[in-house]
Amino acid sequence: MSQQKRSLAVDLGGLVLPTPVMIASGCAGTGRELSGLVDLRRVGGVVSRTITVRPRRGSPPPRIAESPSGIVWSTGLQNPGIDAFIGAEMPALAKAGSPLVVSIGGGTLEDYVRLTGALQGRAEVVGIEIHLSGPDEEFERPVLGVHVDRVTEIVGAVARMSLVPVFAKLPGGVDIVPLAIAAARAGATGLTLTGSPPALHVDATTAQVTLAEAGSWLAGPALKPLMLRAVHEVHRALPRMPLIASGGIRSATDAIEALLVGATAVQVGSATMIDPTAPVSIAQGVMKELKARALTSPMHLRGAAAHAVRRGAEEATT
């Protein structure tokens, strides 16, 4: 063990990332912006904004408001559609030098099948993340991914078709374990926990709901305890499943807390909007922590707190 070289690399079910700190979907621009702001070769991975089959113009402005230690946002998944994405944005994102995971979203099973098909065999793409927080157009449900049947169906289809690892990004603010088990059984390589929970921003002065009501979500540091709880519960239920923690991470301490409850990697979202170098500085902080604890890999931190809790529970019952 002492001979082993210390490394930040992590293995997400076969997808090896150089560091455990990724940039979350929707915070990576269109490929050109980030490369001037941060050395992407030192970022664990970049998740593209969520791409749909057809172009989407997204929500009308305003799209963002602040809440205590957080932001409420509604971009309405603005994106150029899969064809334009593959033609222009994807090469730019891939060229920037960080492993590229493409986030795909839709309202029907067919959408996901077409998106996965379009990405098949694209060497630039190291993984697919399935956005499941949008409305279900087939079943006319407000959120597609909160139903076990749909998670099973969609994750199953994408996992069978994809030639690269598939990560299901489960919706936030819901009973997560049954959905996680469904996604795992359907063949997901790993899980991203979690998407932004639905939120609302109201302006008392103008007596108006500030942002597009249908698709407003909470992001930012306020989410951290919700994320930790979700990762902790899913890790207990599925101890071998690779988990990517997403929600409220803005410091190395936040990232380590997520690893301790069972995450293998983390995603940094709104923190990159405030500090574009956050994914690099957080990874450096994790490295420092590994040295302090005389560990050689972030994977050695994984679940340490979860196990401690379990031991505590066992002692309490005996």
Added chain:
Amino acid sequence: MKRVRAEILSTRNLGAYQSLTLVAPEIAERARPGQFVAAAMPDDREFVLRRHLTIHQSSRRGGWAGTLEFVVDPSAGPGTNWLSERRAHEFLDIVGPLGKPFSYPKRLTNCLLIGEGRSVAGLYFLAQELLARGKRVDMVIGGASLEAVFKPIEAKRLSQLVTVMTADGSLGERGAVVDALPGAVERSSAEVVYAAGRPALLRAVAALCRTRKLPAQVAVEERMGCGYGLCGACAVPVANKDGSDWDHARACVDGPVFNPARVLWDRWPAAAASAPAPRTDPGVLEPGVGGT
């Protein structure tokens, strides 16, 4: 675009506003009128996003070389209020210069600059650059009251003709900036129009310039998340270049300066004549660039 830890050289109270001058040569050397900087908020507060502030002044030469100045409205929200309380020798985490700047006319000479409230701050920087290129500058500025009109004496110094409008008549003429536009265009025989401010004002400027066939550039205000193109929060509806269709552009990297003829004002809720007035203390993010 640089990220720097910039020392505050001085702060000044200017009527309803507070101006901050920073030592930031890396940014000041590149800054052009219409661009903005993004100032980070302290870690221990519950408001987290950077504040996006139009550059009021940037000095490349002389005794103030390497400094840049921006202006905040302390009543606009908690973030700008925090900035207004900063004192000399404190440090700010600043990213800039950001956004597309105004461009200068090559042949045309008579420039009319239009703004209200704090948005005027960026236009004075533009006026200096236009004067340095031998252009004639006229201005229409305004605000709710005397205190809300930003540096009226500076406006007089920079322009040939100045029209000042206040809602309560405490300075200049009683009324809104919009009311003074047709007369000002006549008097100044304007050939090019520049404007900065709320979407409702810019929409009126756009309509006027369309009927008079005047080329124009407007610096928009929209709430921003990051300010450097990552998050897609600061959407502005614009027609595609070929005119075939439209999409949401980003105010931070595709703007904040736009050709008003390309902006689809009908699709921009804040540009509607009936849009709610900007809040004095929103308790949330101040409107983005040059917010009131």
